[in-house]
Amino acid sequence: MSQIPDSKHMTATLGTRILGSVAVAAVLLMTLLGLVVSPEDLVQGHAVRMLYLHVPSIWIAYAAFVLTAASSVLFLIRSRSRADGGRHHDRLAGSAAEVGVLFAGITLVTGMLWGRVTWGTYWQWDARLTTTVLLFVTYLGYLALRRLPADPIVRGRRSAVMALISFVNVPIVHFSVDWWRTLHQKASLSVGRRPEITGEMYWTLLYSTLTVTVVASWLIVHRYRVIRLEELRDEEALNALIASRLREDDVGN
Amino acid sequence: MDLSPRHELGEPDELRRKVHRNRRWAVLAVTALLIAAAAFVTAQGLRNATLFFRNVDEAVEQRLELGDRRFRLQGRVVPSSVRSESGVTTFQIIHGCVVASVRHVADPPELFTSPWIPVVLEGGWTSGQVRTVAGADTHYFLSDRMLVKHTNEYASANDQRISEEPPHDFLDDCPFDVPAAKS
Numbered sequence: 001m002s003q004i005p006d007s008k009h010m011t012a013t014l015g016t017r018i019l020g021s022v023a024v025a026a027v028l029l030m031t032l033l034g035l036v037v038s039p040e041d042l043v044q045g046h047a048v049r050m051l052y053l054h055v056p057s058i059w060i061a062y063a064a065f066v067l068t069a070a071s072s073v074l075f076l077i078r079s080r081s082r083a084d085g086g087r088h089h090d091r092l093a094g095s096a097a098e099v100g101v102l103f104a105g106i107t108l109v110t111g112m113l114w115g116r117v118t119w120g121t122y123w124q125w126d127a128r129l130t131t132t133v134l135l136f137v138t139y140l141g142y143l144a145l146r147r148l149p150a151d152p153i154v155r156g157r158r159s160a161v162m163a164l165i166s167f168v169n170v171p172i173v174h175f176s177v178d179w180w181r182t183l184h185q186k187a188s189l190s191v192g193r194r195p196e197i198t199g200e201m202y203w204t205l206l207y208s209t210l211t212v213t214v215v216a217s218w219l220i221v222h223r224y225r226v227i228r229l230e231e232l233r234d235e236e237a238l239n240a241l242i243a244s245r246l247r248e249d250d251v252g253n
Numbered sequence: 254m255d256l257s258p259r260h261e262l263g264e265p266d267e268l269r270r271k272v273h274r275n276r277r278w279a280v281l282a283v284t285a286l287l288i289a290a291a292a293f294v295t296a297q298g299l300r301n302a303t304l305f306f307r308n309v310d311e312a313v314e315q316r317l318e319l320g321d322r323r324f325r326l327q328g329r330v331v332p333s334s335v336r337s338e339s340g341v342t343t344f345q346i347i348h349g350c351v352v353a354s355v356r357h358v359a360d361p362p363e364l365f366t367s368p369w370i371p372v373v374l375e376g377g378w379t380s381g382q383v384r385t386v387a388g389a390d391t392h393y394f395l396s397d398r399m400l401v402k403h404t405n406e407y408a409s410a411n412d413q414r415i416s417e418e419p420p421h422d423f424l425d426d427c428p429f430d431v432p433a434a435k436s
Binding site for chain 1: 406408
């Protein structure tokens with residue numbers, strides 16, 4: 001009756017192995033492009049290379065939080081009508097949030113290092129930096145909420161509401177550089193605006209974004225499967241306990 | 254059928270309740286910490302974020318109101334005005350065709366040497382006769398902290414040499430000339 005695969009194949013399938021191989025190769029090429037092929041910046045020199053990790057990381061964090069919010073809405077809609085309580089959407093929301101928090105963290109760390117070289121300081125409480133750290137902290141809170149002991153459906157609903165509240169900050173982070181005066185520069189690339197980055201730097205940035213997207217997708221798939229395995233483990237443990245008590249009752253009778 | 258855990262305890266539910274209680278307290282403590290962190294971040298953000306700096310034209314206009322108060326001042330460095338002596342860097346910054354003379358008493362960041370780089374300075378107005386590219390002034394800005402505010406423009410260092418020219422349109426409406434190079 002066990003649905004848990006053997007330990008060698010816990011979360012991997014042929015598809016994820018291919019995706020993982022592509023991700024590793026893409027990261028190697030991204031490193032080569034970012035550190036060797038793309039040129040120094042006219043003003044920032046080599047410090048500009050932080051761009052190729054910093055900017056894609058926050059874009060992927062945004063995308064992951066969009067996925068968390070959309071999955072949370074679907075979970076809230078379907079949790080009453082579906083036999084499994086729509087837990088697929090809850091798992092997807094959780095796994096996307098974990099990856100979003102990881103990349104938001106990478107954004108903060110790379111931003112601090114970049115800021116030290118260019119601005120002359122690791123940190124300033126300007127609107128972009130403040131809202132970004134708030135985004136990171138609220139989604140950490142979301143992940144903590146997911147760990148609270150409760151009925152899975154009840155916990156899923158609470159988490160979904162928290163995910164929607166946390167998502168309000170995503171557009172605030174993005175537009176903070178336009179709404180307020182910030183030390184942080186405006187968006188590097190925007191829809192409908194001529195890019196301020198040219199040549200190899202522009203293409204390296206786009207390629208890095210694609211690479212980070214592949215890595216994030218790979219991580220989300222694995223995290224989703226880990227969450228599912230945790231659920232199966234808990235269900236198996238409960239089933240085993242029930243079976244053992246039933247046996248004891250049979251012996252007693 | 255009794256599904257409750259069996260342990261050597263007076264009350265059968267005692268251990269389960271204890272474990273749940275401890276875990277709940279741990280999670281509540283972490284959540285409370287995170288809420289406190291979020292509140293701290295929000296308070297810091299609201300205090301500083303909405304008006305992170307004043308541009309030179311605004312700071313000059315509000316000079317009386319600002320008095321000797323400490324604030325952040327933003328403008329582009331006039332490359333021909335930069336002088337450095339005994340750990341003190343003097344230069345002029347410009348925004349909206351208004352110029353301020355600056356006396357900076359700490360080490361500037363590395364990118365400060367880039368021509369027309371935008372900078373954010375922390376300090377206050379100080380009385381003193383100075384001369385700028387726009388004419389005479391009665392105050393200068395005494396600064397002890399400088400942040401370089403780089404733009405979102407990126408260009409290959411292989412293709413272009415650093416230009417001493419001001420950014421496009423930046424000085425077009427100014428009723429005075431700004432010398433391009435050090436005199």
